[in-house]
Amino acid sequence: MTQYSYDIANLKEKYLYTDLNHKIIVPDDISVKVINQIHTMLGHCRINKLYYSIKNFYLISNIKGKIKHVVSTCSTCMINKRQTISYGKITGFIESAQPLKKVCSDILGSLINQFDKRKFYILTITDVFSRYTLLTILYQINTKQVIKAFENWFHRFKRPKEILTDQGRQYISEEFNTFCRFNGIKHICTSVYNPTGNSILERANQIISSLSPEEIIFNKSRLDLLERTRKINLESIATRIKQAADSENQKSNAKRKTEFVYEVGNFALVKNHNRSKLDPFYIGPAKVVSMHRNNNVVSLSLHGIVWQENIKNLRPFRIRPSINKIHSFNSSKTPAHGTTK
Template sequence: MEDGSERPKAFASRSLSKSERNYSQIDKEALGIVWGVKKFYQYLYGRLFILLTDHQPLTSIFHPEKGIPMTTAARLQRYALFLAGFQYDIKYKSTRHANADCLSRLPLVSKQETEGDTVETFIVSHMDTLPVTSKEISRETLKDPTLSKVYTTVQRGWIEGEDKCLGIFYNKRVEISIHQNCLFWGIRVIVPSALRQRVLDELHEGHVGVVKMKGLARSYVWWPGIDTDIEHVCKSCTGCQEVKHAPPAAPIHPWEWPSIPWQRIHIDFAGPFLDMMFFVAVDAHSKWPEVVPMKMTTAEKNVEVMREIFSRNGVPAQVVSDNGPQFVSEHFSNFMRCNGIKHTTSAPYHPSTNGLAERFVQSFKGAMKASKKDSGSVQKRLANFLLAYRNSKHMTTNETPAKLFIGRNLPSRLDLIKPDIRRRVDEQRWKQESKRQVPCRSFSVGEPVSIRDYCGSQKWIYGKVAEKTGPVSYKVEIAPGVFWRRHLDQLRATEVVEKPSEVNLPVKGDVTPNSPTVLLENTVSNKSRVIDNSVSSVPSTMCQESSSEVSSPSPVIEPCPTPENMLTPKRRYPRRNIVPPKKLQDFVTT
């Protein structure tokens, strides 16, 4: 202690063996020092400590800086060699210190077994054991309490009902025999219990395994429970357990298929590959992959990449990953908690738990390695792979990832192979427009124009544009309150302005066979008349269509009557005479 006093930390004592009691006094004192150092070895080794002894001659013999005298006894020399492996100082102290407790004065009365020498035990354990012979078998059979009874019973004969206490030997009594004072079951020697361990060691000599040990034993030896003993020997052998194969793989337990896209995603890292790392995320519902090249794979960069992916596809409900440092960090855990995502990790060193991501990593690496000879950067090859993968059917779902994820396949250059009606129509329209290389004309409201007349004797009459009703359609005022609708091809620019009174409008009754007109009746006084002429080949329904374009109030427009003097077109084919079938001749039909 700091004040110079001594306080004991631990006590240890033992009784001397019968041979140690015959030691000389100096040997007993040396034995106490050596045994004390061995007892507190874990506290003394590697540290500088002080040995206090009340036997002064040992301070010279065990002094760490002095050599061992040549006349020292062999036992003391061994003790000195043992202490040479420690760092210590030895000092003499008289017996007046009284540090020894009462245990040194009260030895144990019970007998203690002498501890064997470590070197001797090591040498004996490496000596080859002698084989078990038939003489040992016969001698130990007579000493074994059970086999001795079986031996006697076999000699005098089995008695029905009296020898059932022998158990399994009684059931095999017909096959048990004696040969040269050894019991045999068939061709196999029945080994007594005292020699069974040696026989097991002999069977296990080559470390051939349980099956081969049992096969070898069935040719030589037997005793009750030999199969269980052989299995126990193999299971307790450290060498056999170290090289033993892994147990059979557990039955496959697939993940539950999510009902909607992007509900559960599996993430992992691929690489180092092509001088970079690739962050991989796969949707469990549609198998839609996301691959992002990364130079650094820290937790912060990982969170940034996932936040960018979530901004496009949304926040999933569950994320499955392995136990990588990026996925188990506090920063990543906080990101999962803040977004309400359930984070599930696989078992350590068991990648098949995250098999969806691992399998995609395998496909991704194979495709990128195969495309090394293709021209283009890594980013271009990655984009081509993702487009092809997302448009290819997956073996599990039998649908393309794009179809299940966004409801349609991604357009690609392969779509140009299939005929497309819309594309063909657009091409034909473009051809028609390219054939007519004329500038597009247009008219403004109030501009004088010549309008095609299909009712009167004049081919062109004059008017002015009242309204533009379509891209190439106009409404033209030919008289006060009279409007005609014409196509751009039926109009032409003019500078002639004709008074409305000079316009020859068709009169009721003035109808030619080839020029049907719309007859309007002035049912409402002081109302304007609207006459919509049409081509002779156009039916009278166009008269009704034109009436719908007249702004309210509008006159009542009657259907175009067919004139009595209109020519009836000649039939192209003869009229068919309809005759009832002969099977109805006997019936009255109405």
């Protein structure tokens, strides 16, 4: 039995008083416990159903506020029910102020060669600024092959300052990290289960559509038979790309109903990406231990394991205060863990 538990059969023995409408009057000091018990009895129903179920038989002061508190802080509901509200504001984007300073890489496949039926993969290396992309066909995907592809990029161009990848085993191996450190490159991994983390803004391709990636990298076009060097205004391109990214973020955030700012020490529930039909929708609560990348990514700790997660995969975990603190509960101040704007 928890501090929120209560056997409503006790009402019949100790508190059976009714009003003029023959509704049972519930004393204020046990009202939240009674609501919580009925919420559990009715299979953790939502706010409206719980409200209309209770109001027909019980008279409880500030009933709507207390019901909202009970349902919104119910750990069983938070873990096992699908979230209908998107929390957290998305900020920032993958950017670079100059060509060849930052590249991103990914591995596509496996694919099947239609001629000899061999399985193969495609490793992509893309300059973030120009979108110039080098494709490498691999018949084995291991760290040595990935490093060889990057060495080819270095030979053709130069070493970038940063490499952005997902958390594929070839990229997070100690061998690849040693390769990056030896070449003075900062390796950044995207958070897991965030398919947009290593994507490049589509509208940016429209911004630079008047120039081919080749023109931006080499300042000339193979279509120009006179082989003239073009003067490219890189600052103008970078500014327009940022404006397009800000516009895309604004559209995305307009769909996210609630801006929730996670802070170190908060607790959050993590979307269960590998659930079966009977598994809970969320795992946790996990503790927020640090923030990264414009607060879009958080480091979480659960059962001694620390990992990073994009805020798109989280929902706030609301901790119930002591029952003694909510006898005069105010419906306008629903207890929450974190900051809602």
